[in-house]
Amino acid sequence: SYVLTQAPSVSVAPGKTAAITCAGDNIGGESVHWYQQRPGQAPVLVICDDNDRPSGIPERFSGSKSANTATLTISSVEAGDEADYYCQVLDTNSDHRLFGGGTKLTVL
Amino acid sequence: QVKLVESGGGVVQPGRSLTLSCAASRLSFGNHGLHWVRQAPGTGLEWVAHISPDGTYESLTDSVKGRFTVSRDTWKNMFYLQLNSLRPEDTAVYYCARGREGGSLDYWGRGTLVTVSS
Numbered sequence: 001s002y003v004l005t006q007a008p009s010v011s012v013a014p015g016k017t018a019a020i021t022c023a024g025d026n027i028g029g030e031s032v033h034w035y036q037q038r039p040g041q042a043p044v045l046v047i048c049d050d051n052d053r054p055s056g057i058p059e060r061f062s063g064s065k066s067a068n069t070a071t072l073t074i075s076s077v078e079a080g081d082e083a084d085y086y087c088q089v090l091d092t093n094s095d096h097r098l099f100g101g102g103t104k105l106t107v108l
Numbered sequence: 109q110v111k112l113v114e115s116g117g118g119v120v121q122p123g124r125s126l127t128l129s130c131a132a133s134r135l136s137f138g139n140h141g142l143h144w145v146r147q148a149p150g151t152g153l154e155w156v157a158h159i160s161p162d163g164t165y166e167s168l169t170d171s172v173k174g175r176f177t178v179s180r181d182t183w184k185n186m187f188y189l190q191l192n193s194l195r196p197e198d199t200a201v202y203y204c205a206r207g208r209e210g211g212s213l214d215y216w217g218r219g220t221l222v223t224v225s226s
Contacts, residue, residue, distance in 0.1 A: 033212035035153070042203055042219055043145075043153065048212040086153050090211030095167045097143065097155040097211060 022087030117220030130204030
């Protein structure tokens with residue numbers, strides 16, 4: 001079955017840029033979505049369809065892809081960005097939604 | 109304010125059943141697929157189930173097939189997850205979410221906790 005692999009943790013200083021990656025076989029051919037989950041809260045969609053930002057999501061959040069890796073980039077990181085981030089795709093073979101294991105972003 | 113609200117969670121013994129509900133306010137379900145996603149304590153998100161906009165098609169993750177069913181009542185703007193033959197490993201916060209074209213989930217509820225324990 002299809003697997004999405006994320007690094008368990010990423011640390012970044014305030015004001016710097018964070019890059020959170022999601023690896024999957026031929027992920028470049030899939031639509032990739034990203035969610036932010038702050039402690040004790042429900043997930044929030046921050047990037048859909050590779051690089052679209054839903055209403056209310058700051059421009060500091062962006063997405064990109066290569067053949068086998070998708071990346072969520074957060075520029076000018078703020079303390080409030082500290083959260084778990086999950087990538088997600090639609091497995092068209094099974095019609096299942098698949099999540100990566102999540103990356104904990106720590107703002108130093 | 110758009111809201112999804114789950115209800116029906118609680119503590120249940122292994123082998124028993126539970127029904128979770130998800131109600132929407134100021135949010136239309138009608139033309140959207142609806143999903144359940146769960147999160148076991150201290151772990152990541154796991155997609156569980158999906159029902160199509162017209163309610164005729166559902167898909168379930170392999171670990172719950174034959175035990176869970178998903179349904180919807182479009183007129184009431186509600187949908188449901190029936191959990192049967194519960195196991196301790198089903199212990200999790202269960203979130204309902206609305207699906208978008210392209211496969212993302214754009215609105216989520218706050219979740220309801222299901223604890224399976226004797």
